Amino acid sequence: MTTLNAALEVDNCTPTAEHAMGVDAAASVANTLKALAEPLRLRMLSAIATDPRGESCVCDLAELANVSQPTVSHHLKVLKDSGLLASERRGTWVWYRILPSRKNAVTALLESFAPATLLESEEDAEARAEALRTMDARVTRLADELANELTDMSRDLVVAIVRESYAGLVRSAKLTQHMVPLTERFARQRLADLARTRESAVPQVLFVCVANAGRSQLAAALLNKLSAGTVIARSAGSTPAADVHPSVRKLLAEIEAPELADAAFPKPLTDDAVRAADVVITMGCGDVCPIISGVRYEDWAVGDPALASEAGTAAIRDDIATRVQTLLTSLT
Structure with a gap:
């Protein structure tokens, strides 16, 4: 009987190879x-x-x-x-x-x-989608308003820059009521960069770090403060954070007017920002900056305030201030 059962089991065996990939x-x-x-x-x-x-x-x-x-x-x-x-x-x-x-x-x-734990709930996804739809309509109105205002520039260009600026910010920044004003500020900056010529009397410096939430924000604020308008400093991030680091925002308030510190926000790095700059200073992400002819490049090995203590953050600020003063001397 055992032999018969064994034989039946063999006869009924499924040909696995025929079903395999x-x-x-x-x-x-x-x-x-x-x-x-x-x-x-x-x-x-x-x-x-x-x-x-x-x-x-x-x-x-x-x-x-x-x-x-x-x-x-x-x-x-x-x-x-x-x-x-x-x-x-x-x-x-x-x-x-x-x-x-x-x-x-x-x-x-x-x-x-x-x-x-990383998946968005259905309710959160629906709420975000509705917020994005509302925001999109407001961004469309903003694009029309700026295009009507900036009549010396191509309307299609202005609209495209506004839409791209919004898309760049919404990927990293928190979706809040301030998104449209931030988009307007970022778009105006980019449009000014596009309109700028290399022969401009005022040198322009672009500071770039990874998150644009610490080092580059401090460097731009310090250079704008020390130069008193003789140099224009801007900042950007290769992978911008959602917000400026709290310890850095506190230092920004000490460097510039509190309202300016409160208005600081991380911005994505763009080609037009690099093209408009006379000097590009990278602070930990030199590999990601496009190389533009006529632009001077430097890389500063500076500590990251996001990883530092309060005393360490102050030391990083002082290190940046010394470097900024040397840069300012070379530019003016």
């Missing part, structure tokens, strides 16, 4: 999974997948981790070679997007395996 398909899937088996690549992929523009610039991805530009390029190349991404060079930057044929797969992957 084909060799070529398995090799393709394995190659994709291998490409994704690295935390930074997954973060890059999720950043591209959730970008409201539908694509991300390499400058947006470079500061997801403290690695060199060649390392960033290597990881992006692995994702591209695996068939997940497509790329396109525009001017000084390369833009990446998920291939249309892979969007559903990438979305399913990220949503299925992302930690539950």
Whole structure:
């Protein structure tokens, strides 16, 4: 009986090989999974997948981790070679997007395996979507108002800059009632950068750090204070934070008028800001700045206030002040 049962079990055995994934398909899937088996690549992929523009610039991805530009390029190349991404060079930057044929797969992957604590609730998602719709209408009105005001510039250009400025800020900044005023300030700054010529009598300096929430904010405030209008200082971040670091905002209030300190906000790095500058000072993210002919570049190894104690933050401010004074002397 035992022998008969054993024979029946063999006869009824399911031919597993016939139902298995084909060799070529398995090799393709394995190659994709291998490409994704690295935390930074997954973060890059999720950043591209959730970008409201539908694509991300390499400058947006470079500061997801403290690695060199060649390392960033290597990881992006692995994702591209695996068939997940497509790329396109525009001017000084390369833009990446998920291939249309892979969007559903990438979305399913990220949503299925992302930690539950990081997933937005349905109620939160609906509230944010409604806030974005309301904000979008206000940004459209702002674009029309600025286009009517700045009649010496192309209307299409003004509208495009306003929309791009809003998109750049909404990706990182908190979605608040102040978003439209911040968009207006950022757009006006960018439009002024576009209109500026290199022959301008007033030198312009751009300070760039990762989050634009500490070092670059302090440097710009100090240079504007010390130069008394003889130099224009601005700041930006390769991966801007949602807000200026509290300890830095306190120092800003000591350097400039309190209302100016309260109005400070992180801004994304743009090509037009780099082109408008006579000097670009990087503070920990030199790899992500586009190289523009005629622009002088320096890199300052300065501590990060976000990681420092109160005394350490004050020491960083003093270090920056010394460097700013030397820079000011060279410019004036």
